[in-house]
Structure formats: structure tokens, C-alpha cells
Amino acid sequence: MAAALKAKIDGKTKPLGALGRLENLALQIGLIQHTLAPCIVQPHILVAAGDHGAAKAGVSAYPQEVTWQMVENFLAGGAAINVLARQVNAQLLIADAGVAHDFGPRAGLIDAKIGAGGTANYLAGPAMSLAQCMDAMQRGAAIVRDLAATGCNTLGFGEMGIGNTASASLLTHCLTGLPLAEVIGRGTGLDDAGLTHKRALLAQAIAIWPQRPALGSLAERSNHEDGEADPGVAALHILARFGGFEITLLSGAMLAAAKAGMVLVIDGFIVTSALLVAAKIAPEILDYCVFSHCSNEAGHRLQLAWLNGEPLLDLGMRLGEGTGAALALPLLNAACAFLNEMASFDSAGVSRA
Numbered sequence: 001m002a003a004a005l006k007a008k009i010d011g012k013t014k015p016l017g018a019l020g021r022l023e024n025l026a027l028q029i030g031l032i033q034h035t036l037a038p039c040i041v042q043p044h045i046l047v048a049a050g051d052h053g054a055a056k057a058g059v060s061a062y063p064q065e066v067t068w069q070m071v072e073n074f075l076a077g078g079a080a081i082n083v084l085a086r087q088v089n090a091q092l093l094i095a096d097a098g099v100a101h102d103f104g105p106r107a108g109l110i111d112a113k114i115g116a117g118g119t120a121n122y123l124a125g126p127a128m129s130l131a132q133c134m135d136a137m138q139r140g141a142a143i144v145r146d147l148a149a150t151g152c153n154t155l156g157f158g159e160m161g162i163g164n165t166a167s168a169s170l171l172t173h174c175l176t177g178l179p180l181a182e183v184i185g186r187g188t189g190l191d192d193a194g195l196t197h198k199r200a201l202l203a204q205a206i207a208i209w210p211q212r213p214a215l216g217s218l219a220e221r222s223n224h225e226d227g228e229a230d231p232g233v234a235a236l237h238i239l240a241r242f243g244g245f246e247i248t249l250l251s252g253a254m255l256a257a258a259k260a261g262m263v264l265v266i267d268g269f270i271v272t273s274a275l276l277v278a279a280k281i282a283p284e285i286l287d288y289c290v291f292s293h294c295s296n297e298a299g300h301r302l303q304l305a306w307l308n309g310e311p312l313l314d315l316g317m318r319l320g321e322g323t324g325a326a327l328a329l330p331l332l333n334a335a336c337a338f339l340n341e342m343a344s345f346d347s348a349g350v351s352r353a
């Protein structure tokens with residue numbers, strides 16, 4: 001398939017390789033969809049929301065209630081992701097994975113609430129139980145299975161949860177071994193004093209969990225022998241310790257999306273932390289991932305480098321919600337369109353080199 005796709009790409013009326021990374025994208029989407037004529041069908045963006053027990057300790061510049069207030073904003077159509085999704089004709093799915101607010105039954109809001117008031121504070125113990133962790137992953141997977149049954153073949157991921165850059169930093173450090181201080185950033189806009197405080201709190205969160213499972217490279221996950229500690233299981237323990245319900249739901253959704261053969265459009269720092277968990281469980285998920293952009297949150301560039309992921313865009317954004325994923329969708333459409341619609345040297349009668 002790869003050779004056939006490459007031949008089709010190289011046969012188009014352009015100098016070899018002249019469409020640059022669009023060519024790699026066309027190849028990747030063709031491989032995911034097992035076809036020489038790939039296309040993006042009914043693209044969706046799944047935005048999961050959840051609250052974090054640690055938010056009250058001061059890891060964010062904003063108060064916790066912004067999480068539910070922004071969910072209301074999503075439902076009313078006024079957030080950045082609503083605007084950008086409309087621009088690119090993507091449908092939004094908003095899931096309450098565990099926001100500390102009672103929305104009641106609401107049109108347009110998927111009730112995937114785990115617990116009532118968000119996660120527990122990881123500065124005191126695990127953020128969630130393993131049972132809650134599995135539950136949140138299953139709920140994400142169920143949303144994606146329903147979506148795949150409707151014919152959607154492309155899914156972007158987004159999140160909302162005050163304090164979730166801190167959670168993502170802890171997950172990233174534990175899952176990759178990247179130095180904790182280097183993967184902690186300003187999130188919504190902490191000042192220098194706030195950043196120092198966040199660093200101290202997160203160092204403490206790591207220090208009070210001395211028995212955390214060690215994790216090696218993705219290759220070690222693929223090669224691990226029966227009877228050895230499974231890095232996928234270790235990743236679940238790390239996720240339960242430091243994760244948010246929204247991040248956990250997204251990890252489960254990503255695994256199901258790859259299983260369904262979808263193109264996964266990865267957003268910023270927090271969404272990439274959910275992918276790190278999923279990749280420890282099933283490293284082959286990375287073949288299905290398009291990295292939409294590089295966020296300005298310190299640590300995203302390092303995550304991408306660790307995953308060998310090349311972001312399509314670098315716009316200095318640091319918002320989340322799936323906004324980077326939305327902006328990358330036109331590039332996916334363009335990649336499919338040139339492969340499907342451009343003339344070839346033979347069909348157009350243009351001389352080759």
C-alpha cells in the first residue's frame with residue numbers, strides 16, 4: 001500500500017516531493033484508510049471536560065468554576081472551539097467526564113460523569129481509583145464506537161479542565177522520564193511567582209508517591225516478555241494517580257478511535273499527555289495520529305520530540321479545547337484532495353524529468 005500510494009503521489013504533475021509535508025500526510029491517511037483515494041468524512045472534535053482536586057491548591061491562574069462556565073459557553077456556541085469548528089465544518093461533541101457542577105440533563109452535553117466533583121487532590125493521594133480510571137476510559141471508548149458507526153472517520157481531541165496542565169505535566173514526567181521542571185509551564189498564564197509555586201507543588205506530588213512504577217521506552221512496551229511488568233498497566237497506575245477524568249476519557253477514546261481505523265487529530269499539551277498513556281498501552285496508535293500543532297505550553301515541544309511527532313502548525317497558541325486540531329483539518333482535506341483530484345503526468349500529458 002505504501003509503495004502504491006507513493007507511486008500515485010509521485011505521478012502527480014509537480015516536481016518530486018514539491019508538496020512537502022502534505023505528501024507525507026496523504027501517504028499517512030491513505031495507509032490508515034487502506035486506500036489510494038482517502039477522504040475525510042464527517043470530522044468531529046471530542047471535547048472532554050473535568051475538574052481537578054489539585055486546582056484548589058493553586059496550580060492555575062484561574063478559579064475552578066471556569067471549567068463548568070466554559071462548558072456552558074461550549075453549549076451556547078461561543079467558545080473559541082465553537083468558532084473554529086464551524087470554520088472547518090467539524091461537528092463538536094462535548095462530554096462531561098467529571099465537572100464539579102450539576103448540569104442536569106442537557107441537550108448537546110454527553111453525560112460521562114465519573115464521581116460528582118472532579119478528581120481527588122493528588123497532593124494527598126491518588127486522583128482517582130483504578131476502577132474510576134477504567135470507567136472513564138470505557139466511556140470515552142463508547143462515545144467513539146457510536147461515532148464510528150455513523151461513518152465518521154476523523155476525530156480531533158480537545159479538553160477543558162482548570163488545573164489540567166499540571167496534571168499533564170505530572171503524567172508526561174512519569175511516562176517519558178523527561179525532567180519534571182522542563183515539562184511544567186504557565187498554563188492559563190501564571191506569573192513567575194505562580195510558576196514557582198506550581199513547580200514546588202508538583203515536585204511534592206511526585207515525592208509523596210515513592211513507589212511509582214518505572215517506565216521505559218515505547219519499544220520496551222512492544223518487546224516486554226510475559227511475566228514482566230507491563231508498561232501499559234504501569235501507565236494506568238500513573239494515570240489514576242495524577243490524571244483528570246477528561247484526560248482519562250480521552251485516552252480511552254483515542255484507543256477506540258485507532259481501533260476503528262480513524263485518523264486521530266492530536267491537539268496541545270494536555271491532549272498529548274492523554275496520548276502518551278494510550279501509546280504506552282498500544283504503541284501502534286501513533287500510526288493513526290496527526291499532530292495538529294505545537295502549543296506554546298512548555299513541555300509540548302518536548303512531548304512531540306519524544307513521540308517523534310511533527311506538528312503541522314506552530315501558531316504560538318496555548319488554549320486547548322481542540323482548537324489546534326480544528327485548525328489542522330483543512331490541511332488533512334487538502335492532502336486528500338491533491339491525491340484524488342490532481343492530474344498525473346500521464347493523464348495531463350506533461351513530460352517527466
Ligand SMILES: Cc1cc2ncn([C@H]3O[C@H](COP(=O)(O)O)[C@@H](O)[C@H]3O)c2cc1C
Pocket residue numbers: 059060061062066070159160161162163164165166186187188189319320321
Ligand atoms: C477562560 C478559559 C478558557 C479556556 N479554554 C481552555 N482553557 C485551557 O486552560 C486550562 C488549563 O490551564 P491551567 O492548567 O493553567 O488551568 C484548561 O481548561 C485548558 O483547556 C481555558 C482556560 C480559561 C481560563
Ligand SMILES: O=C(O)c1cccnc1
Pocket residue numbers: 165187188267268269270271295296297300318319320321
Ligand atoms: O497546549 C494546550 O493544550 C494548552 C496550553 C495551555 C492551556 N491550555 C491548554
